[in-house]
Amino acid sequence: MADPLGSAGRLPAVFMTPGTSSFTDFLSQSAPHLLPGSAAGLPAPVTEVAHGTTIVAVTFPGGVIMAGDRRATQGHMIAQRDVEKVHHADDYSCVGYAGTAGVGAELIRLFQVELEHYEKIEGATLSLDAKANRLAAMVKGNLPMALQGLAVVPLFAGYDPDTDAGRIFSYDIAAAKSEERAYESIGSGSVFAKGSLKKRFRADHSQDDAVRIAVEALYDAADDDTATGGPDPIRRLYPIVAAVTADGYHRYADDEVEPVVSAIIADRTTSTGG
Amino acid sequence: MTMPFGYASPEQQVRDKSEYARKGIARGRSVVVITYADGILFVAENPSATLHKISEIYDRIAFAAVGKYNEFENLRTAGIRLMDSRGYMYDRRDVTSRALANAYAQTLGAIFTESVKPYEVEIVVAEVGRSSDDDQIYKLTFDGSIADERGFVAIGGASDQVTTSLKEHHRDGQSLADALRIAVRALTVSVPPGLPQNGERVLTAANLEVGMLDRTRARRQFKRIADSTLSDLLAQTASS
Numbered sequence: 001m002a003d004p005l006g007s008a009g010r011l012p013a014v015f016m017t018p019g020t021s022s023f024t025d026f027l028s029q030s031a032p033h034l035l036p037g038s039a040a041g042l043p044a045p046v047t048e049v050a051h052g053t054t055i056v057a058v059t060f061p062g063g064v065i066m067a068g069d070r071r072a073t074q075g076h077m078i079a080q081r082d083v084e085k086v087h088h089a090d091d092y093s094c095v096g097y098a099g100t101a102g103v104g105a106e107l108i109r110l111f112q113v114e115l116e117h118y119e120k121i122e123g124a125t126l127s128l129d130a131k132a133n134r135l136a137a138m139v140k141g142n143l144p145m146a147l148q149g150l151a152v153v154p155l156f157a158g159y160d161p162d163t164d165a166g167r168i169f170s171y172d173i174a175a176a177k178s179e180e181r182a183y184e185s186i187g188s189g190s191v192f193a194k195g196s197l198k199k200r201f202r203a204d205h206s207q208d209d210a211v212r213i214a215v216e217a218l219y220d221a222a223d224d225d226t227a228t229g230g231p232d233p234i235r236r237l238y239p240i241v242a243a244v245t246a247d248g249y250h251r252y253a254d255d256e257v258e259p260v261v262s263a264i265i266a267d268r269t270t271s272t273g274g
Numbered sequence: 275m276t277m278p279f280g281y282a283s284p285e286q287q288v289r290d291k292s293e294y295a296r297k298g299i300a301r302g303r304s305v306v307v308i309t310y311a312d313g314i315l316f317v318a319e320n321p322s323a324t325l326h327k328i329s330e331i332y333d334r335i336a337f338a339a340v341g342k343y344n345e346f347e348n349l350r351t352a353g354i355r356l357m358d359s360r361g362y363m364y365d366r367r368d369v370t371s372r373a374l375a376n377a378y379a380q381t382l383g384a385i386f387t388e389s390v391k392p393y394e395v396e397i398v399v400a401e402v403g404r405s406s407d408d409d410q411i412y413k414l415t416f417d418g419s420i421a422d423e424r425g426f427v428a429i430g431g432a433s434d435q436v437t438t439s440l441k442e443h444h445r446d447g448q449s450l451a452d453a454l455r456i457a458v459r460a461l462t463v464s465v466p467p468g469l470p471q472n473g474e475r476v477l478t479a480a481n482l483e484v485g486m487l488d489r490t491r492a493r494r495q496f497k498r499i500a501d502s503t504l505s506d507l508l509a510q511t512a513s514s
Binding site for chain 1: 324326329330331348351352354355356358359361362363377378380381383384494
């Protein structure tokens with residue numbers, strides 16, 4: 001079949017046929033080669049590709065914070081120091097990934113278009129649970145690639161206007177979705193990050209406190225996990241921090257994250273908390 | 275040579291189809307697309323709050339239509355699919371209104387010549403540029419004709435009357451409130467068939483659908499203005 005997007009003539013029938021409001025479903029009919037996961041059936045397990053590591057999410061009354069370190073590794077090497085693994089999903093949700101960087105970035109890009117496409121066609125946004133379910137379907141689509149060594153798992157968080165609260169959803173490679181009540185972490189440093197969050201989390205803490213413990217959890221992860229990058233004040237590379245509240249999605253600027261990181265480093269220097 | 279029974283010359287067929295489509299379009303209420311200092315404003319007379327005539331297509335591109343709802347809704351969906359596919363395949367910056375207008379022109383043209391019944395629609399595709407010089411407005415008609423418009427355009431039932439009013443009052447670089455006032459005044463001039471012709475219709479937030487492409491917004495620049503925001507803006511324009 002000729003590429004329906006390359007021709008300059010009449011719109012092909014697939015565009016004019018009424019169907020679902022899902023961009024992924026549409027793409028599977030119009031241009032399946034553009035979908036992630038179509039490289040399945042690789043001859044041998046793939047190992048030497050970049051991996052992204054630790055993401056944390058922390059709720060607070062009225063919203064949720066997601067933060068991610070900046071490192072991507074390839075075997076024992078650092079592949080990238082300034083990778084961004086926490087992204088805007090839509091105005092009321094954000095998504096991060098851990099695992100194969102290329103697959104994760106593509107998954108997130110498709111997820112962003114999926115949400116926006118639905119919103120434009122339907123004139124309404126999906127509920128937070130529906131967004132989490134769409135993401136589960138995409139993770140499931142990646143299972144053959146995951147079994148070839150190109151595994152990626154997302155972490156999804158958003159603001160739910162029905163409950164006026166932040167909610168977190170995590171997934172495994174087979175797309176088992178689970179909702180986390182207070183905090184969650186994924187990636188190689190997640191064991192250490194979760195340990196840190198477990199001791200520091202308070203259900204009634206403020207948004208600023210949630211940012212502080214999220215960044216500190218990444219600091220703890222970087223302390224013990226080689227694949228997680230710590231804050232890099234020399235290059236001015238700090239964790240990506242995003243908040244989702246009733247006011248929408250907010251990505252913290254480096255100038256906002258820097259004082260948080262400086263405070264953590266100062267506190268760790270004077271006390272033996274870490 | 276004897277003609278087969280029911281033969282109509284190509285000229286006759288095109289005339290009949292055009293007349294049929296024009297009649298269908300003339301039954302509907304009008305839509306105005308007009309530029310203002312920071313973008314492009316879309317104003318439709320539309321008593322329905324859910325069956326839209328104006329829609330976001332992509333970051334800087336929006337769509338307005340009149341005519342048969344199922345037909346322009348079909349084109350709107352196809353447009354969103356095409357633009358989202360191109361943005362996903364290339365990059366968000368590579369999605370242009372020109373490509374969309376071309377696809378619509380080809381599609382409407384093909385439907386007009388190949389189908390027994392042409393689409394009874396008129397469509398506007400508009401793209402907001404970085405400055406007002408880069409704004410693009412395309413008007414497409416049922417037979418696939420395409421026109422590149424500057425400043426303003428009206429489609430639908432009484433578009434000639436509406437255009438006359440717009441031509442008289444439109445100024446380049448006008449404010450949003452001025453653009454809205456001019457658009458609403460122009461729409462008030464047209465009286466849809468079936469309503470008393472003695473004028474003095476008042477268009478309120480309840481029977482207007484308003485959207486805009488605002489070049490000062492980040493990324494997705496389309497925004498709907500509805501309910502209390504629209505009432506406030508209309509009150510503001512009435513008093514100024």
